[in-house]
Amino acid sequence: MILVLLFIAACFLAYSNGANDNFKGVATLFGSGTTDYKKAIHWATITTFSGSIAAIFLAEELVKNFSGKGLVPNELIAMPVFAISIALGAAITVFIATRVGMPISTTHSLVGSLFGAGVMAIGTEFNFIKLGKTFLIPLIVSPLMAAVLSLIAYIIFRYIRKKLKITKNSGIYIKEEQKVDSLTVSAHTMTANTTTKVSTSIKPAIVETYGGKLFGISSQKILDNLHFLSAGIVSFARGLNDTPKIVGLLLIINTLDIQWGMIAVAITMALGGLMNAKKVGVIISKKITPMNSGQGFTANMITGLLVTTASIHGLPVSTTHVSVGSIFGIGTVTKKANPKMISKILLSWVLTLPIAAIISMLLFLLLKNIA
Template sequence: MLLISISLFLATLFLAYSNGANDNFKGVATLFGSGTTSYQTAILWATFTTSAGAIASILLVSKLIKNFSGRGIVPDAITNTSEFHLAVAIAAGLTVLIASLTGFPISTTHSLTGALIGPGLVAIGLKVNFTALGNSFFLPLLLSPIIAISLAAGVYSLSNYINSRWRLPANPRIVDTCHFISAGVISFARGFNDTPKIVSLILIIEYFSIQGGMITIAIAIALGGLLNSQKIAETMSTKITSMNKTQGLSANVVTGVLVIAATQFGLPVSTTYVSIGSIFGVGLIAKKANKRVFYQILVSWLLTLPIATIISGIIYRLLQG
């Protein structure tokens, strides 16, 4: 039992590290892509604000922890085992890290969703509660990028209209300050939203409190972002679309508002889908969006869930002996 507990703890840290590598730069991608700041400054700002969000999430975590514990999707007799949590952590971590190393910004939320399904399919087959999955996971995950694209396109179009109609004087310092604040808000919200999902995997270990788990996971997320964000930075900052400062700020405002709203309602939306949707939305209006890259990212999103499901199912089966 002690060996399984230690393995689960290490696997959850691995997932948190992978999450940081794939997700930490997403909030600051427009800062770097628009030339507002350097990569080093952007990732340091992301690390600080994401960690602040992770620590703040200690106060309001119950709903997301319940959603990502697996309860309601598969029977408690399965979700209460360390083998279940270990399979989920390893499968989700592998899926996210592979995507990070290949430059595909995928959703940790979606990876965890797939990883929750795998052991359930092995244990009880098609008796997995797919209705709960549809209501709690798939619907917000599918709708969030569509809403983000539409809102970002609208916000950027509105800002262009206002500037052209009234010819407001440009103030680069104010724009840059607002841009940094919006990036910080997104990163804070992501840390606030993602940390409880990962912490839920180790709460079965009796030695861990929610608070202790939060702090440990926050450190691992920060390290992942600092050490392995380069590929994701390249994809999100330059490959989806080229952008100026106004476009970057418009995308960030939409992302921040949507993620914070989803967090308050306990909806496990993906910051990835929202941020990429927002960046692509402003790129469409500016006629600079790289649709080929966007379609490749869409394919990676479609593959995320089945890959995580297969890996977690195999691992769970092996752990059963």
């Protein structure tokens, strides 16, 4: 029964992860107006699922790291109660953030839960040195690196675009919405004494496109295709990086083949993204900084590069941190970043680890006494 509970806890974490994280890979597609929400989330689901399946062959090191090996004694890792406390602590933290609409890191939540349950179980025997070296340093450095690299990459691409004489054009897209307001008039003023509902609200939006051709093909069309490809790479990298972190908690279920664990997590993660990703998706797409397709492609390229490299080398970076860092780097160059929203997101990141740690501590204490 306790092993079934562990499997359910891991699936709850996978669902929460999908809800909070799946849209982040395609956020620039939606934010730049390259495509609508529905197409973006479907592309994210397909490519994230592909990355999750690829993790079976490419991410063994991450599976080991997030099982707790090296942080706590092997005897503790073999306790289902320990893994359940970690999974539920991280899942509850991510689920709450998703409901609020904050894009937090599942990786950060898992690290906090590992720390909380581990310290509650063994106190000072916990390997704090490995926690800092293997987990915390990559989590802190990666968003800063993403912001700097996306800033540099965008400046380089902008220079190349100008050299190729590809122009950037701005147009105003006007959307009309009909609203109903009461209007009373008389026959002497050419109207009737009846109530008619008529009022129009106009919402303008600036849309940036690229003019000119490259190799005889529209530069905008080339860029849109590259943008879709880069978004797919980011989502693939996220599936590759996040799936083994969750599956690592299932290692103690010896009766469950690790490949089937990966597939179960991948399916549940996809469902979470399809059903509950919109609130976080809108915030990360629209609220950090306005962007066009070229800027979105640049942010995605840097995010995909960093997350894929980290996954192959077993480094537990956060796709959330890297993605937000890349988008913020673009906003820094264009000087259109929203400092208030960035402040809120940073605050949620700071709170993630201690909240997850506290929840997992309490859960471990409760489950240990029950078991």
